[in-house]
Amino acid sequence: MRHVIIxxxxxxxxxxxxxxxxxxxxxxxxxxxxxxxHSRCMLHKYLSGERDERTLNFVSPDFFEKNRITWIKSAxxxxxxxxxKNVVLGDNQMVCYDKLLxxxxxxxxxxxxxxxxxxxxxxxxxxxxxxxxxxxxxKPQGKxxxxxxxxxxxxxxYGLLEKKMDVTVVEMADRILPIQLDEAAGNEYKxxxxxxxxxxxxxxxxxxxILDSQNNxxxxxxxxxxxxxxxxxxxxxxxxxxxxxTIESGIDVEKNIKVNEYMETxxxxxxxxxxxxxxxxxxxxxxxxGCTAAENMCGNRTAYEDTYAMKNTINFFGLVTLSLGRxxxxxxxxxxxxxxxxxYKRAIIREDKLDSVLLQGNMDYAGVYQYLIKNNxxxxxxxxxxxxxxxxxxxxxxxxxxxxxL
Amino acid sequence: MKRIMxxxxxxxxxxxxxxxxxxxxxxxxxxxxDLDLTDPKNESRNHILSDGRGGYRPIFCRHCDLPECVMxxxxxxxxxxxxxxxxxxxVNKCGSCFMCVMNCPYGVLxxxxxxxxxxxxxxxxxxxxxxxxxxxxxxKKAIWVEEVQA
Ligand SMILES: Cc1cc2nc3c(=O)[nH]c(=O)nc-3n(C[C@H](O)[C@H](O)[C@H](O)COP(=O)(O)OP(=O)(O)OC[C@H]3O[C@@H](n4cnc5c(N)ncnc54)[C@H](O)[C@@H]3O)c2cc1C
Ligand code: SF4
Ligand code: SF4
Numbered sequence: 266m267r268h269v270i271i272x273x274x275x276x277x278x279x280x281x282x283x284x285x286x287x288x289x290x291x292x293x294x295x296x297x298x299x300x301x302x303h304s305r306c307m308l309h310k311y312l313s314g315e316r317d318e319r320t321l322n323f324v325s326p327d328f329f330e331k332n333r334i335t336w337i338k339s340a341x342x343x344x345x346x347x348x349x350k351n352v353v354l355g356d357n358q359m360v361c362y363d364k365l366l367x368x369x370x371x372x373x374x375x376x377x378x379x380x381x382x383x384x385x386x387x388x389x390x391x392x393x394x395x396x397x398x399x400x401x402x403x404k405p406q407g408k409x410x411x412x413x414x415x416x417x418x419x420x421x422x423y424g425l426l427e428k429k430m431d432v433t434v435v436e437m438a439d440r441i442l443p444i445q446l447d448e449a450a451g452n453e454y455k456x457x458x459x460x461x462x463x464x465x466x467x468x469x470x471x472x473x474x475i476l477d478s479q480n481n482x483x484x485x486x487x488x489x490x491x492x493x494x495x496x497x498x499x500x501x502x503x504x505x506x507x508x509x510x511t512i513e514s515g516i517d518v519e520k521n522i523k524v525n526e527y528m529e530t531x532x533x534x535x536x537x538x539x540x541x542x543x544x545x546x547x548x549x550x551x552x553x554x555g556c557t558a559a560e561n562m563c564g565n566r567t568a569y570e571d572t573y574a575m576k577n578t579i580n581f582f583g584l585v586t587l588s589l590g591r592x593x594x595x596x597x598x599x600x601x602x603x604x605x606x607x608x609y610k611r612a613i614i615r616e617d618k619l620d621s622v623l624l625q626g627n628m629d630y631a632g633v634y635q636y637l638i639k640n641n642x643x644x645x646x647x648x649x650x651x652x653x654x655x656x657x658x659x660x661x662x663x664x665x666x667x668x669x670x671l
Numbered sequence: 672m673k674r675i676m677x678x679x680x681x682x683x684x685x686x687x688x689x690x691x692x693x694x695x696x697x698x699x700x701x702x703x704x705d706l707d708l709t710d711p712k713n714e715s716r717n718h719i720l721s722d723g724r725g726g727y728r729p730i731f732c733r734h735c736d737l738p739e740c741v742m743x744x745x746x747x748x749x750x751x752x753x754x755x756x757x758x759x760x761x762v763n764k765c766g767s768c769f770m771c772v773m774n775c776p777y778g779v780l781x782x783x784x785x786x787x788x789x790x791x792x793x794x795x796x797x798x799x800x801x802x803x804x805x806x807x808x809x810x811k812k813a814i815w816v817e818e819v820q821a
Binding site: 305633 | 674675676677678679718720721722728730733735736739742743744745746747753764766767768769770772773774775776777778779780781782784786787788817819820
């Protein structure tokens with residue numbers, strides 16, 4: 266049996282490892298555009314110089330050898346041909362499969378603002394290759410504009426502030442990290458970033474660009490006609506599932522590759538997992554989907570159940586935050602806010618169930634909250650939501666594992 | 672694999688296990704008598720919760736069969752050893768994202784209080800021979816090590 270996996274990210278390599286655990290004789294081939302295995306969640310540490318190609322690796326250096334996996338790196342899959350059960354690489358090399366997993370992740374979305382898509386100094390931040398390009402282009406004290414203040418944008422800002430760059434973040438919402446945080450929590454980070462020299466322009470959109478003779482954007486113009494000088498622009502305006510290689514393959518694709526609960530696509534023997542499958546855009550879920558895909562590729566019918574994906578943790582300047590849920594208050598919700606000098610907490614309780622929780626400053630032992638939300642656990646009227654712990658549901662199984670006693 | 676088993680009915684909340692864990696993982700050598708229990712450098716990997724009615728609930732890492740913390744780790748710092756079953760943590764690999772803290776369903780993990788750069792995680796005292804200090808110091812035998820089916 267030959268398993269071919271496109272992508273050496275969270276989903277792809279988790280699947281490869283699991284297939285090897287399940288089947289010691291299967292042939293496993295991983296194909297990736299990436300030259301180095303790297304954790305995207307740590308790219309800001311590459312920008313800052315804290316980590317390099319080697320220390321961004323999230324598997325052991327002997328991963329491919331130890332697990333007897335053939336890794337075709339720096340290779341792009343151009344097409345998938347289900348009729349012949351093969352995939353076609355950029356150099357027209359063909360790789361045959363019995364089972365195929367598409368774990369291609371996502372690509373940065375670069376909006377068609379001015380010359381963003383063609384200029385030489387405008388980058389997304391998704392791949393190590395992006396970070397390498399950014400590092401090549403920045404000069405000491407250079408002016409960097411970051412478009413978008415989501416997690417990726419703030420990661421980029423964080424990394425480049427460490428490098429003592431002159432960083433300006435442009436955000437169209439009225440606060441930073443608008444999806445994960447409310448105003449109070451966002452402001453705490455804003456203050457810390459400003460203390461480190463970061464500038465913010467909120468409620469503004471990038472609208473036009475002015476190019477220099479080398480096809481680089483030298484000035485960015487905002488929707489209120491503000492003109493900003495720049496050496497480099499990083500666009501952190503979201504991602505799109507990386508579906509390019511599925512075009513004309515017959516696989517059912519809309520914005521993302523459509524999969525059922527077994528991570529199967531519409532085409533037999535082809536599976537998809539991770540960001541490309543459109544169910545989530547976070548690392549833990551990509552790993553789990555990769556694992557579920559591997560089970561099914563090896564013939565163990567296993568449904569993917571962990572569909573909850575509205576969860577994030579943030580750690581900038583040692584200020585930690587846990588954010589679960591949409592954080593949007595509806596009529597009839599109970600909102601509980603608690604604050605002290607070190608900590609800000611907000612919970613939204615809807616129909617006696619926890620809908621969202623935000624913990625900033627202290628997230629010790631906070632893993633229980635995700636369980637409460639995911640499993641729709643009913644709270645009692647007298648419960649103090651910020652005092653919930655596993656003690657409230659405590660059960661030890663005979664094999665010593667914990668279990669929720671509901 | 673070996674697991675620290677728990678009979679919470681026997682626990683009387685004395686926190687000898689907690690002090691033993693702090694002692695086992697302290698940076699400077701010393702005896703339990705000069706261990707500063709209030710120094711945030713000396714954090715315990717286990718903790719004891721009260722049930723509010725005079726009873727106690729010991730919270731110890733289960734080194735789970737399917738560890739959610741490992742399945743959320745983006746740096747490779749957390750891994751489950753296929754031979755010993757121990758879920759171990761490599762502080763040098765850790766990227767301090769704390770997704771593992773969010774994902775441990777039992778609220779076992781926390782970021783270190785002092786620097787928020789590392790995770791406070793049970794290591795089964797592997798460097799000290801794999802005999803957990805907490806177990807050795809429980810006067811009530813509320814925790815003990817047992818070989819279990821993984
Ligand atoms: C800067 C940044 C910070 C992040 N921080 C966090 C965080 O803190 N927490 C969190 O949960 N998530 C975070 N994420 C998101 C997380 O990285 C992704 O959800 C995760 O990487 C998805 O895994 P994946 O396996 O689906 O795809 P990816 O990890 O993106 O892997 C895709 C793989 O496919 C390869 N590939 C793509 N197309 C082709 C092709 N045609 N041919 C060959 N190979 C191809 C790529 O080279 C790559 O190896 C962050 C992302 C970024 C960019
Ligand atoms: S930290 Fe939590 S999830 Fe991880 S092994 Fe321990 S108990 Fe299990
Ligand atoms: S904090 Fe460290 S150990 Fe925990 S998930 Fe992040 S990288 Fe892994």
